[in-house]
Amino acid sequence: MRAIQITEFGGPEVLRPAEVPDPRPGPDQVLIEVERAGVNYADTHRTEDSYVAATSLPLVPGSEVVGRTPESRRVAALLDGGGYAERAAAPRAMVYDVPDGVDAVTALAMLVQGATAWVLLRRNVHLAEGESVVVHAAAGGVGSLAVQLAKAFGAGRVIATASSEDKRRLALELGADAAVDSRAEDMTAALREANGGQRVDAVLDMTGGRTTDQSLRALAPFGRLAFYGMASREAPSPVDLPALLRHSTTVSGMWLSQAFALPGDVVRQAMTELFDLVRAGRLRAVVGGEYPLAEARRAHEDLRSRATVGKLALDPTR
Template structure:
């Protein structure tokens, strides 16, 4: 089968197209004929071995696939890679049947980005109706869905941040009340100005560095910052507990794999609700571009340069 393999860690240049033997499913696993694989910013960390879970070489990257298991159509998370290929082995426990009427791109958008946005708002930030919500990187895969979900679930004001006029216009089209330039020199002031001079209640942040620091400073009493990535590759300033006490603020981290350990099949409930919203026309995925296996280096370059919007997918047939 055709696949992308990494034999040394690094940037996009380490992604190499190869022929590999077909993988074999073990107990509790499924062998998926891959129609599309998801491309995520986390994959760029995986390639350079800076991800939360450390990788081992050789590695076929890719954390999500949609395709066929016999007559079934499924979308699934892989176990540590394997998605950038024509066939992939996935755990049955992280696989979901795709309803009729949900296309490949939308299914892939829901299994990582949609579930992440659902968990951030429902479990990490515990969004209450009427609260203000800041969505950083609002034109990205998680951001485009988080803007829609926050608005649907009763946020009083959704404040989107994005780096270009085109991306900010997209966020407004998706339901954001106001869009802020993510390159603003003082994000604290920019967020308060976007909220009519008031501090904000919830921030969804995957940037890191100064953006995280300044977003935390913009929180209202009992505000929550939900941190789920570090696209800038810069660590935020450590937050002493006394600082949180002084502001009655909370900071929550969220990594999707941990959600599968929660009781009550939380991720399955999230996927059911997300698919229902899609089928009802109340939630839509934003296409961000499709790449062939031979174009995977360009895909990673585009991700790292923040040139993309919405959901990116990989077609293993070309």
């Protein structure tokens, strides 16, 4: 079958089309004929071997697909690699039926990015009704959904950050109450100004570096920052524990893979609520681009350059 395979670590240039054997699903796996494969920022880290988990070669990247099972069920599925291909094998426990009326790219967006936004808001920052929340990279896949979910969950004020006027305009269209230039020299002051001069209650941060450092200083007493990525490739300063104590603030990390170990099948609960919101017209995926499978390199280049918004997908049918 056709797939994208990497045999050496590096940038987007290591993503090359290849012919590889069809996957052979085990007893607890489901074979899926892939309709669309999702492209996530985490994929760029796996490609260069800077991901949270160890990566071995050769590798077919891709952690999410939408397609059909041999029984013609239309499903969305999470997997540990193998998504950039015509067919993929997914753990049965991570396969979710796609309701009627939900298109392929929207279903993909709910899998990693929607579930990530849901867990961040529900489990990391425990957003309470009326609170203010900052969403960094608000035009991205997670950010564009987090803006909408924060409003749906009762946030009093949603403050979006993004790097261009067009992206900030999109965040406002999605429901943000204010939009801040992510290149602001003093992010602490910019966030407080956007919140009417007040400190903020919660921050969702996947940027790292000075953005994280300055966002921490913008937190109100008992404020919470959830850290779930480092798109800048710059590590923030070490957390000052006495400062957390003095200001009663909380810093947490979130890697979606850990959510599957939570009791109560939290990710399936998230997927149910996300699909319900989509069908009710209260949540929409921003489609950032659909690329032929062979153009995975270009998709990664566009993603890393921050030239994209919303959800990117690969189409193995072309």
